[in-house]
Amino acid sequence: MGKSSAKMSGDATTARKGRGGGRAPLGFWALGVVTGALLGLALPTGLLLAIGLAPAALAALADRSAGRWTARSVLVFNLAGLVPSLRALWLEGHTLGTLVVVLARLDGLALAYGAAAIGAVLPVVASWAILAVLEARAAIDIARLEQKRAALREAWGEEVERLPVQPLAKAIAPKAP
Amino acid sequence: MANERLEIGGFTADPQAPVAGFAPAGLPCFRALGADGTQVVAVLCRNEHPARLRAILRLIDEPDLPGLLRPLAQDVVVWSGSALRAVVYEAPPGPALLRPGQRAEPMREGDLIQNVVRPIGRALLTLGDLGLTHRGIRPDNLFRAGNGPVLLGDGFCTPPALAQPAAFEDPATAVCLPAGRGEGTIADDLYALGVTLVALAMGEWPLAGRDDAAVIRAKLEHGNLVAVVGENRLPGGIATLVRGLLAEDPARRPQPAELAGWPGTAKVRPVSARPLPRASRGLRIGKVEVRDLRSLAFALGRNWSEGAEALRSGAVAVWVERGLGQPVLAARLRELTGPLPRGDEPFDGTMCRAIAALDPHAPLFWQGKALMPDGIGAVLAETLLAPSPSGLPLAALDALIGDMVIARWASVPGERPHDAMALDRAARRYRLVWRNANLGSGPERLLYALNPALPCLSPLIAGEAAGTVPAALAALERRAGGLARGTLPIDRHLAAFIAVHMDGRLDDALAAVGAATTPAEAAVAAMAVFAQLQTTHRSAPMPALAGLLADLAMPALAQWRERARRERATAEAAAVAASGDLARLHALFADPQARARDSIAFAQARREAQEAAQAIARLRHDRAAREAEARRLGARLSHATGLVVLALTLLSLSGV
Known part of the structure; x- marks a missing residue:
């Protein structure tokens, strides 16, 4: 627990740096240059990406957690769902007309948005599954420890636990690394 | 119980067959039989007046005891529900020579020398060699068959001289509590023999019918010889012997070896009686008027409060200085009493030391009673087991031991047959034991230590x-x-x-x-x-x-x-x-080692139980952390999955 807390704390620091530190403006400007170049050089692709990756953009805005791992997940799933539409745009003619045709195919955007939805739901489902595993492990540990306490009580009587015990606050305090 | 036969060291006593006239001080005495049918007598001792066990054991082991009825065995028996020490003696060969109050034909000089003086001289010689005294020589404790030599009866079933009337004791021991007369010396036995010879020569007990105080006063005022013999005439040879035996100074009495061969072995001695200086004007202590130092010492000791008042007021020192002409002794008295103490200050210790200074031969006087230091064991037994108004009260005994009075008394210079250093050590030991409240110490321990005969x-x-x-x-x-x-x-x-x-x-x-x-x-x-x-x-x-x-x-x-x-x-x-x-x-x-192992193992178990409890508490408390960890891992896993899907999609669409 201590370890994970420390890590989370580190991620938060990194996130803050990303948002307001020295590297954020460079990235921001790089994104602007890339986007401008993309819209200038490949307008249909840029427009398709802008429309198809809207869920990822929303997720990026909504996810304020450290590392924005949910937003990243949505992004990669969203991108994976948009790849067929991009392929179709590039193979059928890289024009605004083709873009309209591609966009008119509802299955293309549905695939991109559905994949984004999976990317949004999957972290929750995965965390549930992992929590279940962690809880099971904790329950097993508790059972093992209770069994040990019972054995000690059996061997030494209730006195073995009746004698002075550390206060609960001290007992649950995180151990020093 | 009282009628059952008593087994005493291989002898069987029959409580149905009492024997009169052998045991002193009214002790129960019965006929007994040895395994071989030997007729003996068994004496039951009282616990409050313990027997002299060390002397009895020594005599039982001694093969040859001339002139003495020898103890044969001893043991503890149950009599009337109480455990008592019992001693088996040889049966007396005949009746006692002269009982108290009895009048008999005076014994002839030759008979006395041949059959009384010499056998008892041999007996005392043997006892002296063994380091013992008898302290029971008197006419009713001498037994003879026909006209043969006498045998000396029991002197060991009670504390020394307990049964001796005051007439048969030197004033210094006669004034003591009967139980507190101490072992004494052979000189005390010689004195008793002197009085016994007077009784046998006169055919009756001397000073009969007079109380102890009157007997002691008579001896102090007139001297031993005059008080005991009085107006009677003794045969010439006996008179010389009696004069020596009743000498005021114990060192001037004939020795047992002289008696054993009397008169051939008699040694010439200077005049035994050296009169004490007497004052023309007497000093009144209570109801008694005294004119010499020894009487003064005894009067102070017997009249404690009046004596203390006289000593406190300085009247005693003044009288000693002016009446007896002894300024040195008077100065010493003033030194002992120091600056005149207030009326409420303890004065007992000063009294005790002042009396010891006045009469170097006097016993230890304490709160109106007297005892010899080595008689404290029997006095302790009497006080603890059968307290009586005539005995030493427990409070007085407590002060006697607690204040180390024996050591203080012994430290006063005087001609005493006691080692002052030994008495000092003994007094410290007594106090240490007496005041120790631990189990196995205290008055009970002193009681058993000083009275080994006690069951x-x-x-x-x-x-x-x-x-x-x-x-x-x-x-x-x-x-x-x-x-x-x-x-x-x-x-x-x-x-x-x-x-x-x-x-x-x-x-x-x-x-x-x-x-x-x-x-x-x-x-x-x-x-x-x-x-x-x-x-x-x-x-x-x-x-x-x-x-x-x-x-x-x-x-x-x-x-x-x-x-x-x-x-x-x-x-x-x-x-x-x-x-x-x-x-x-x-x-x-x-088992101390197993206990230690058990304690160590328990401490380890307690530590483990505590750690387990803490771990459980932590696990139960850390659910939020696990949830956060699950969210973090879930998001990363999802992200990784997304990358894989993206890669697979790209691969599949690229036609690979």
Whole structure:
């Protein structure tokens, strides 16, 4: 627990740096240059990406957690769902007309948005599954420890636990690394 | 019980056949038979007036005791429900020579020399060689068959000279409490022989019908010889001998060796009687008017409060200086009393020392009573076991021992047959024991230490004959079954008896019993004592005592931390107790090494239990952290999955 807390704390620091530190403006400007170049050089692709990756953009805005791992997940799933539409745009003619045709195919955007939805739901489902595993492990540990306490009580009587015990606050305090 | 035959060291006494006139001081005396049919007599001693056991044991071992009825055996018996020391003597060859109040034909000089003086001289010579005194020479304690030589009867079944009338004792011992006259010296026996010779030569007891105080006063005022002989005329040879035997100065009395060959071995001595300086004007102490130092000392001692007043006021010193013309002694008295003390200050110690300074031969006077320092044991027995108004009160005895009066008395210069340094050491030892409140110490220990003849007087074994530690253990084993559950089978008397008979080797163990805070703890400590006694004396198994102690100590098993060990010990305790092996039982209850191991293991177990409890508490408290961790891992896993999907999509669409 201590370890994970420390890590989370580190991620938060990194996130803050990303948002307001020295590297954020460079990235921001790089994104602007890339986007401008993309819209200038490949307008249909840029427009398709802008429309198809809207869920990822929303997720990026909504996810304020450290590392924005949910937003990243949505992004990669969203991108994976948009790849067929991009392929179709590039193979059928890289024009605004083709873009309209591609966009008119509802299955293309549905695939991109559905994949984004999976990317949004999957972290929750995965965390549930992992929590279940962690809880099971904790329950097993508790059972093992209770069994040990019972054995000690059996061997030494209730006195073995009746004698002075550390206060609960001290007992649950995180151990020093 | 009183009618049952008594077994005493191989002799059988018949309580139905009393013997009159042999035992002193009204002690019960019965006919007894040896294994070979020998006719003997058995005397039962009183506990409050303990027998002189060391002397008896010494005499029993002595093969040749001329002129003395020899003790043959001794043991502790139960008589009328009490444990008493009993002593078996040779049967007297005939009746006593002269009983109190009896008038008889005066014995002729030749008969006295041949059949009384010489045999008793030989007896005293033997006793002197053994370092003993008799202290019971008087006409009713001399026995003879026909016209043969006399045999000296018992002098050891009571404290020294307890049964001696004042007429037969030097004033210095006559004034003492009967129980407190001390062992004395052969000179005291010679004095008694002198008075006895006067009685036999006159055909009646001298000074008969007069109380002790009058006898002592007469001796002090007129001297021993005049007081005892009075107007009577003694045969010439006897008169010379009696004059020597009754000499005021004990050092001038003839020695036993001279008596054994009298008159051929008699030595010429200077005039024995040296009159004390007397004042023309007397000094009144209470109702007594005194004119010499010795009478003054005795009057002060017997009239304690009046004497203290006279000493405190300085009247005594003034009279000694002006009336007796002894300014040095007067100055010493003033030095002893110091600046005149206030009326409410303790003055007993000063009185005691002042009397000792006035009369170097005087006994130790204390609060109106007198005793010899070596008589304190018997006085202690009398005070503790049969207190009487005529004896020394317990408070006075407490002050006597607690203030080390014996040492203070001995430190006053004087011609006493006592070693002042030895008395000082003894007084310190008495006080140390007396004031020690530990079990195995205190007054009871002093009682047994100073009176080795006493059987164990513990109420726990009342009615049992226990004169030795093995006998006490056997008695306790017999009585243990009848004791109420929860009764600790050791008390102050039994502890003191054990402490004395084990020469202090169990002092710590006995003190631990007394210092125990719970009955169980006391029982375990008592187990240690009895286990050591059982081992030391190789005593028989004592299952009843072990069972009683095990029951009492059972809560101590709860001190075993390990439950299995505790249950095993509980199960074993009954079996070990039934075996009667107290050492094993004690090891079961109090093996220190196993206890230490148990404690260490328990501490380890407690630490483990505490760590487990803390770990459980942490696991239960850390659910939020696990949820956060699950969210973090879930998001990363999802992200990684997304990358894989993206890669697969790209691959599949690229036509690879």
